Amino acid sequence: MPNFAHTFPLFSTTYLSSPFPIFSNRVLSLPHRLRLHHLFTNLSTFILLITLVNKFTHRIEVVPVSLNYPHTMVLSMEKWVGKVAVVTGASAGIGAAIAKALVESGVIVVGMARRTELIEQHGEDLADKPGKLYACKVDMYNEEEIVNGFKWVEENIGPVNILINNAGSSKDTTLYDGSTEDWKSVFDLNILALCIATREVIKMMREHEINGHIVHINSIFGHRVPSFGMHVYPASKFAVTALTETLRQELNSIGSRIKVTSVSPGVVQSELTTQSPDPQKREFYASIPILRGEDIADGVVYALSTPEDVQVHELTIKPMGEAN
Structure with missing residues (x-):
């Protein structure tokens, strides 16, 4: 001893x-x-x-x-310093917090969103950090814009090493009398845009022989259906849970070392919750335990920091005191 x-x-x-x-x-x-x-x-x-x-x-x-004993897991972001990451839906909320955390870790980040002026402002605020934040105007509902956005990143910034599929939405539309257009809007962004972005990045990673990391920002409602009305939103997030495991299996089948992680937050302060234009929603979300975007960003950095032989498949983050 x-x-x-x-x-x-x-x-x-x-x-x-x-x-x-x-x-x-x-x-x-x-x-x-x-x-x-x-x-x-x-x-x-x-x-x-x-x-x-x-x-x-x-x-x-x-x-x-x-003390340098064998099998000690070392968490480090060093391998990503100077590498390129894409964060979708990076103009506000969780996406903006993740982009900030990555830039502070020395990562070159491209934020994809429609409101690029917000990303550009965030980039100016982070000018003294070791990484850098660029803005790329992309409508994540539009497949052509998504594909062209990733081509622009590859040609102008560099091949992508990290993809954070964060863009998502929810609509107040019931199943018994809801709008088909609203259902389609949720599924197009929460599922199809995620799949398209993932496909484009994996093609790039394989072409450049990059052992990258893909993170899907999921939800606890991708694992259980809440008692309060979320309508088709849980269905879209259950799909993300399935897509995470499907992608893991597919990557294994081709011998790829690309990682995939699902991060499932509880309720988070955002434009859909505490900043909603609906006063009843704001009042409701102000009355319950709630997470900050920075809490989710910390979880993402943790998953990215693991060694190459460790894969965080699912990370659930809840606020203390959450009822369910």
């Missing part, structure tokens, strides 16, 4: 408070810390957890320290 009290002065302290529920929030003596060490080494991965308690803020920080 290494002498941690010698290596890390913090371990010379007789007691260390524990944030782990398995210890019932009791004070840990040195023998308890040694048993915690044995627990991690038995898992073939040792991570030293140092608990730091700020006496002024009472904030607890858990600091992982790798």
Whole structure:
């Protein structure tokens, strides 16, 4: 057993408070810390957890320290620095938050949307970050514009390494007396646009021999149907869940190393929820636990940060206190 009290002065302290529920929030003596060490080494991965308690803020920080034991998973965005990512629906909400997080990580991002003036403004705001944000005007309802948009990216920015399929919509239209045009609008954007963008990017990745990553921004309503009216929206997101697994199987069948991840958020602050023009909707979404776009961006960065032999297939993100 290494002498941690010698290596890390913090371990010379007789007691260390524990944030782990398995210890019932009791004070840990040195023998308890040694048993915690044995627990991690038995898992073939040792991570030293140092608990730091700020006496002024009472904030607890858990600091992982790798000691180069085998099979330690290292999360890093370094492999994507200087690479090209496309984020659809990047003008606001989740898409804008993801684009920002990627630029801050050193990624060259192309935001696809109709409101390119908003993306250009975001790009100016991020001018001092290590990456860069470009705007590409694309109507994601139009297949020709999608195809031409990816051609423009390849010819002017570079081949795509990351695709974030974020563009999506919902319509207040019931199944018993709804508008066919509204149904079609939801399915065209949430399903067909996602498929078209994915196809174009995979063709590009295979041509350039890129082991890229495709992320579908799904929803918890792609796994269960809510009790409040979402109409055809859950059906469109259930399709995304199926398409994620179908794509994973298809990529495996051709020996591809391209990753695919579904990120399924709970309700998120956006133009469809807290910023809706409908006052009743705004009031409803203000009354329930809700996520921020930045929370989803953090989840996307986590999935992208995993090593090449690790694939996050499904990531569900819910706000604390969500009822269902």
